Amino acid sequence: MNDASLHLPPLFEPVAVGGRTDPFDRARALAVAGADPGIVVHNITNECLRAAIVFAPEVTLEPAMAMMPACGIGFQNALGSLAPPEVAVHLQWDGAIRVNGARCGRLRAAAASGDPAAVPDWLVVGLALRWQHPDDAPGADPDRTALIEEGCAEIEPTALLEAWIRHTLVWINRWADDGNAPLMAEWRGLAHDLGEQTVILGVEGLFVGVDEHFAALLRVAGETRCLAMSRLLEH
Numbered sequence: 711m712n713d714a715s716l717h718l719p720p721l722f723e724p725v726a727v728g729g730r731t732d733p734f735d736r737a738r739a740l741a742v743a744g745a746d747p748g749i750v751v752h753n754i755t756n757e758c759l760r761a762a763i764v765f766a767p768e769v770t771l772e773p774a775m776a777m778m779p780a781c782g783i784g785f786q787n788a789l790g791s792l793a794p795p796e797v798a799v800h801l802q803w804d805g806a807i808r809v810n811g812a813r814c815g816r817l818r819a820a821a822a823s824g825d826p827a828a829v830p831d832w833l834v835v836g837l838a839l840r841w842q843h844p845d846d847a848p849g850a851d852p853d854r855t856a857l858i859e860e861g862c863a864e865i866e867p868t869a870l871l872e873a874w875i876r877h878t879l880v881w882i883n884r885w886a887d888d889g890n891a892p893l894m895a896e897w898r899g900l901a902h903d904l905g906e907q908t909v910i911l912g913v914e915g916l917f918v919g920v921d922e923h924f925a926a927l928l929r930v931a932g933e934t935r936c937l938a939m940s941r942l943l944e945h
Contacts, residue, residue, distance in 0.1 A: 716868060718875050721748045722763075728753060734836035737762035738820050741832035750875060754867045757843070757856075761871055762836035763878070771826045772923040774833055775939040776885055778805065778819050779897045779924055781835045784878025785817075786900055791873055792865045793857075800902040803910060803917070803926045804942060807839070808902055812855035815839035820944045837874065841867060890922060897924075911937050 716724040723746070727736050733751035740749055747766035752759075763781070767774035785807065786799040800808045805817035815838050822831040842858040857865065885893050898904065898919070908917050913935055915928030926937040 716750075716752070717872055718750060719879050722875055722879075723749050725749055725751045726753070727751060733760045734762045734818060734820070734834065734838075737764050737834045737836065740764060741822070741834055747832070750871075752871055754871070755841075757841055759839045759841055759867045759871060760837065761874070762834050763875070765833040765835065767830055767833050770829050771821060771823065771940050772925075772938060773890075774821070774830065775819070775942075776890060776893060776924060777833060777835050777882070778817055778939065778942070780881040780885055780893060781837065781874075781878050782807070782817055783881050783893065783896050783900065784876075785837060785839075785874050787877035787880075788870060788873035789862075789865075791877070792870060793860075793862050797860055797862060799900065801897065801900045802902045803920070803924075803939075806902070809855055809857065809860050812853050814855050814857060814860070818944055819942060821940075824940065824943055824945070826938065826940055839870075890924075894920065894924070911941055913937065 718724055727733055731753055733753050737749065737751040741764045745764060747764050749764040750761060752761040765777055782801040786801065789797065789799055798810055802808065806813055807815040807817065818836045819834065821833045840856040842856045881893060903917050904919065906917060910917065910926050910928060913928055913930065915930035915935060918927050918929050920926055921936060924939045928935045928937065
């Protein structure tokens with residue numbers, strides 16, 4: 711159902727879902743059914759904020775995948791505008807979101823087509839953010855955290871969701887006007903494991919950066935492996 715309680719920029723339409731409904735799955739279903747771009751499906755509970763945005767790309771798949779890092783940067787900017795200054799957000803290439811070093815959420819994506827040479831009819835980017843652990847879980851895994859544990863208890867989930875959409879829109883507009891350069895420069899400053907040995911999509915190597923379409927570049931045994939961001943798409 712449409713949600714008039716959220717205040718989003720023009721052309722964005724909030725749709726609330728409840729219970730166990732995954733906004734990412736609902737957004738995909740709406741996109742397949744021909745829904746207009748700009749729909750923001752969301753489900754907010756005490757433990758988790760989940761949301762998904764429907765896009766209608768005008769470029770082929772690989773350039774369109776820039777929407778995923780744009781949404782990540784938008785989230786970092788949004789949380790940075792609301793959280794205490796000591797809260798640090800970093801982005802993994804595969805979509806994981808780290809707050810003060812620990813995993814706190816993730817971005818995910820799906821598209822109408824996996825053909826890199828085709829313009830997909832739709833692209834959905836989803837956000838899942840852990841607000842607080844279940845009562846018996848805080849601190850159980852040092853590599854996982856929740857916003858409340860990181861000093862963000864005063865933030866209203868709806869305010870963060872609204873800010874995410876606003877800041878993401880700023881970066882989408884910059885990408886549309888100026889290309890990948892500003893987006894890439896901002897992302898590099900937030901990237902987790904950049905310049906370090908890591909594992910991406912099952913490939914272990916030195917993460918040396920990304921190409922012009924945000925494909926991950928790994929140095930493996932003296933050679934550079936290129937992992938297209940479209941490989942992150944869920945089917």
